[in-house]
Amino acid sequence: MSLPTTEPITPVPTPPPAAVSVPQAPAKPEAVQTPEPNPEDALRAPGLKALEAERERAKKAESQLAAIEPYKKVLDGLNKLFTPEGAEQPKPEDLIQKLTERLDQADRKAAVNELARTHGITSDDDIALLDAVADPQQREALALRLKGVAAAIPPDPGQGNHPGTQTPEDAAYNAFFPDTRK
Secondary structure, three states: OOOOOOOOOOOOOOOOOOOOOOOOOOOOOOOOOOOOOOHHHHHHHHHHHHHHHHHHHHHHHHHHHHHHHHHHHHHHHHHHHHOOOOOOOOOHHHHHHHHHHHHHHHHHHHHHHHHHHHHOOOOHHHHHHHHHOOOHHHHHHHHHHHHHHHHHOOOOOOOOOOOOOOOHHHHHHHHHOOOOOO
16 A cells, blocks of 8 residues: 655745735645555455464464373373284273273282281282272271181191100100200
8 A cells, every 4th residue: 555645845935024915715725646445455454363363373272282292292102001013003092091990900909918918918819819809898807807817827836946845766866866956
């Protein structure tokens, strides 16, 4: 759009005060040329607004993408962990489901091992039995029962540092062949 050019204003000398000036007819103003409307000018303001809106949307999308990028790396790592090579890529929801299941299993196993350790249960069969019980309260009750069974078994008196009572045959043998380890 071109603006109309104006010529510089030249100062008009003022007549001396004594002289009477005759009013002149007002000068006919020059016709101001109005530029013809350009069809591109009509679209310029809305077009600029649309362009600015598009640029703002693009900046927002780029910032959102930059924020998501670390999560994509984590998802790719999970994908490698849970998907065998050559297999079809699962959905992210499926990967999250598998991870949740594994974490639940690990938490349950840790809770069962802690319960067994607390009650002094060392048998692998008893620990597997505790793991088979889903309800934590029932698992606790079973651990108390298993602890009672383990405590009720009397120790073998023949085991340990003190020998049991000697039979007459052992006494005769020890008389001829004394134990020199003492």
